[in-house]
Amino acid sequence: MEIVIGLPKGSLNNVNRGNTYQLFKDAGYEVRGYEPGNESYEINIANDEEIKAFLTRPQSTPVELNRGMVDIAIVGEDWVKEESVSHEGGITKIGDLDYGQTRLIVAVPVDSPYFSLSEFFRLNKDRKTPILCFTEYPNLTRKHIMENDGYKEVFGDSIPLVQVRGLVDGENDMVQIINSDGATEVYIAKGADLIVDNTQTGSSLKKAGLVELETIMHSSAGLYAGVSCVDEKMEKAKMIFEQLYGATTARKYFDVKFNVNNDIALVVSDFLVDNGYCSDEPTINSGSKFSQINVLIEKNKFPEMLNGIKKYNASSVVRNDVKQYVK
Ligand SMILES: Nc1ncnc2c1ncn2[C@@H]1O[C@H](COP(=O)(O)OP(=O)(O)OP(=O)(O)O)[C@@H](O)[C@H]1O
Numbered sequence: 582m583e584i585v586i587g588l589p590k591g592s593l594n595n596v597n598r599g600n601t602y603q604l605f606k607d608a609g610y611e612v613r614g615y616e617p618g619n620e621s622y623e624i625n626i627a628n629d630e631e632i633k634a635f636l637t638r639p640q641s642t643p644v645e646l647n648r649g650m651v652d653i654a655i656v657g658e659d660w661v662k663e664e665s666v667s668h669e670g671g672i673t674k675i676g677d678l679d680y681g682q683t684r685l686i687v688a689v690p691v692d693s694p695y696f697s698l699s700e701f702f703r704l705n706k707d708r709k710t711p712i713l714c715f716t717e718y719p720n721l722t723r724k725h726i727m728e729n730d731g732y733k734e735v736f737g738d739s740i741p742l743v744q745v746r747g748l749v750d751g752e753n754d755m756v757q758i759i760n761s762d763g764a765t766e767v768y769i770a771k772g773a774d775l776i777v778d779n780t781q782t783g784s785s786l787k788k789a790g791l792v793e794l795e796t797i798m799h800s801s802a803g804l805y806a807g808v809s810c811v812d813e814k815m816e817k818a819k820m821i822f823e824q825l826y827g828a829t830t831a832r833k834y835f836d837v838k839f840n841v842n843n844d845i846a847l848v849v850s851d852f853l854v855d856n857g858y859c860s861d862e863p864t865i866n867s868g869s870k871f872s873q874i875n876v877l878i879e880k881n882k883f884p885e886m887l888n889g890i891k892k893y894n895a896s897s898v899v900r901n902d903v904k905q906y907v908k
């Protein structure tokens with residue numbers, strides 16, 4: 582049995598964004614040829630002979646899943662939805678991996694007089710020149726526009742024209758959705774009226790002098806299965822997901838150990854349980870005078886826990902990162 586996995590190129594393997602490479606390492610895989618910025622097309626997972634890995638561009642990953650070229654892949658939900666607008670089925674989500682969070686949004690220049698997409702269409706209803714919208718997601722954009730109340734009032738059920746390079750589809754040439762291959766924000770400065778793009782921190786929009794009108798969808802990275810992932814491949818896929826999910830969950834926790842006097846160990850344990858500063862309950866190892874207490878704690882709760890245990894004169898506090906956490 583060999584399962585073929587597609588691993589993402591681009592933002593989802595960027596050290597400051599997705600870093601899928603680190604996720605695999607944290608999950609215990611020995612990955613070679615997938616170091617961020619230095620990826621090879623064939624990636625080696627040295628400690629699991631059942632996995633064959635290829636680099637994939639998220640834009641093309643759903644097509645590869647639908648054609649059985651890869652059995653499973655890590656990809657953003659936005660690209661899976663973009664692919665499945667016109668034909669549902671084929672790709673199934675094994676699970677969300679809780680990173681690579683973005684929103685797909687509609688944006689216009691910051692000084693525009695519109696506060697919604699409906700208002701945009703209503704205020705532009707007498708325009709003589711076509712409305713131009715650039716995006717990397719023409720299918721989702723067309724669907725969203727056709728469901729918009731303002732669009733329906735002005736254009737009814739008429740299908741906006743979509744152009745993907747030389748390929749043109751649709752009938753309403755007063756609203757044209759044009760495929761972009763990146764740097765989408767810049768099209769506004771070149772004369773476009775709208776863009777649909779993904780945003781994370783919002784800095785690209787701000788830099789381009791744009792403001793969001795509305796959110797089309799939220800996206801994050803997940804493990805997806807294609808048509809060829811059945812039977813034992815699906816079993817293997819679920820095992821891979823568990824490994825990866827354990828590693829993403831672990832990123833949110835610290836493993837903390839500290840000492841307190843034996844006579845207050847149980848009081849401190851109650852304090853930790855009552856405040857949700859542990860997973861199930863603290864582990865207590867008693868010595869002759871001191872007890873070592875061990876908890877798994879959510880990272881954002883650590884500062885307040887530290888403050889709390891200082892009141893019990895906790896000493897030798899040690900905080901470690903967690904590599905794998907299966908709840
Ligand atoms: N700034 C970001 N932070 C985290 N994830 C992102 C970010 N930008 C895009 N993504 C996600 O990464 C995936 C790929 O995004 P996108 O299509 O923009 O390509 P890219 O990663 O920028 O690569 P390329 O430069 O090849 O276009 C998408 O699922 C998207 O939601």
Ligand SMILES: O=P(O)(O)OC[C@H]1O[C@H](OP(=O)(O)OP(=O)(O)O)[C@H](O)[C@@H]1O
Nearest residue numbers: 592763764765779780781782783784785
């Ligand atoms: O909200 P932000 O944190 O600024 O992130 C969002 C930007 O990141 C991605 O672009 P990228 O920089 O990868 O370039 P691209 O537009 O050419 O894909 C994405 O397409 C957005 O433009």
